[in-house]
Amino acid sequence: MTWDEEAQHEEERVFAALPPARGRGFASSWWGVGWLRAVEDSALESARMADGRRTARAGAVGAVSVRPGRLTAVVRDRDGVGWRADVTLRRLTADEWQRLLAVVAGEAGHIAALLDRDMPPDLVADAGAAGVDLLPGIGDLEPRCECGEFDHCVHSAALCYQAARLLDEDPWVLLLLRGRGEEELLRELRTASAPAGEPVAREAAGVPAAERYAARAVHGDPALPPPPPPVERAGTPPALVPCDVPGVDAAALEFLAADAAGRARVLLALALRPGHAGQPVPREEGVWQDAVRLAAAGPADPVAARLARGCGRTARELRLAVRAWRAGGGAGLAVLEDPPGQAPVVAVEQLAAAWADDAAARPRLRASGTHWTVVGEGAQVRYGTDGRWWPFRKEAGRWAPAGASAADPAGALLTAREAAERG
Secondary structure (H helix, E strand, O other): OOHHHHOOOOOOEEEOOOOOOOOOOOOOOHHHHHHHHHHHHHOOOHHHHHHHHHHHHOOOEOOEEEEOOEEEEEEEOOOOOEEEEEEEOOOOOHHHHHHHHHHHHOOHHHHHHHHOOOOOHHHHHHHHHOOOOOOOOOOOOEEEEOOOOOOOOHHHHHHHHHHHHHHHHOOHHHHHHOOOOHHHHHHHHHHHOOOOOOOOOOOOOOOOHHHHHHOHHHHOOOOOOOOOOOOOOOOOOOOOOOOOOOOOOHHHHHHHHHHHHHHHHHHHHHHOOOOHHHOOOOOOOOHHHHHHHHHHOOOOHHHHHHHHHHOOOOHHHHHHHHHHHHHHHHHHHHHHHOOOOOOOHHHHHHHHHHOOOOHHHOOOEEEEOOEEEEOOOOEEEEEOOOOOEEEEEEEOOEEEEOOOOEOOHHHHHHHHHHHHHHO
16 A cells, blocks of 8 residues: 555645744744654664754755644755655554543643643643553654655654644644544544533542551451542642631642642552553652742742742742753753763763764864853753753853753754844
8 A cells, every 4th residue: 555545535734835944943832842852862863863954944844744643745855856755653542532532521721722722731641641642752753755764864854843843833733643633623522521421429438558458467468459540630629728817828829739639630540550560669859849840830920939939049040940840841950950060971972973974063162061062152052861962041141941952962052052042
């Protein structure tokens, strides 16, 4: 069966060729950045990804066709020869779609966000807790190209970078790639959101764990009780305390309660997933890291100010930390705050290879441990303990995060220099 025959009778959206992307990044939304991370982390050769990024930036990617499970476009070389490139992504199964529909329909805000062309992080987190991964992971994107190159070639890489720009504008592109178009999905959501016939009965109270394990002395190892049922949605009372109680910050308390309820729901859903017992225990966050995570959720200004004061930090320090967290979670925060350490050999090797094919394009860099600064510019890249490169720019005398990390130093430095130019 040919590629064209596979596409028959499928919903398709075709996006006109985009203009060159000079002076801007390929993704600013968190889901667009997540797409690029999957692309870059999957590539075997970072040099090809850099070539594909330059090709896409120059406007050499033609109209992009998006169908369930496949992206397609004609990408032109410097000599004008066009090659058809395809990138495939696994479609969700019928069972996965049912679980995803239940997640979206269970929260009115999820539907409203999608209609506004937004994809809130808690939607993806809730879907993941239900066993449905919307964003691709490492190795999920499979390239195919008429040029015959193995793995990602310059053409398929350019298509992936161009797709990030499309995803940035419309997260429904990702849902179509996963197998459902907007019209079909909205129709199914209307059905899934219909009122249920009867309320779900409450579970009987369980047995305290201490009593269950104490019974071992008499009856031997007892059978464990069944796991608790999954929680369809996290909820908090509309008002926990009256706003006029002295010494109680009602807004801060309600924000913390809502965050705790949401995290508990996700943790319970993860615990009920098969194979959870074999997963490593996540590292516990420190007070500062947890405060930054909370601030990244966008609380009201007084709550954010209280988080900063409680950690002995300034509002500006918290704002920078939030930017680092949104760019890369705990790893991004560590790169912002940890002092430059000894540069590992692999980082030095990656720097040497980044501009091996075009030594004239290599900027003049000044090294300070794991930090490399462009001489005469407010741009810097840092090598993180996660093995990725992080872009920074100078702001009011301090180095600030400039975007998401990249798998190679050239890509991170390009982001940093563009951010520095924009000021």
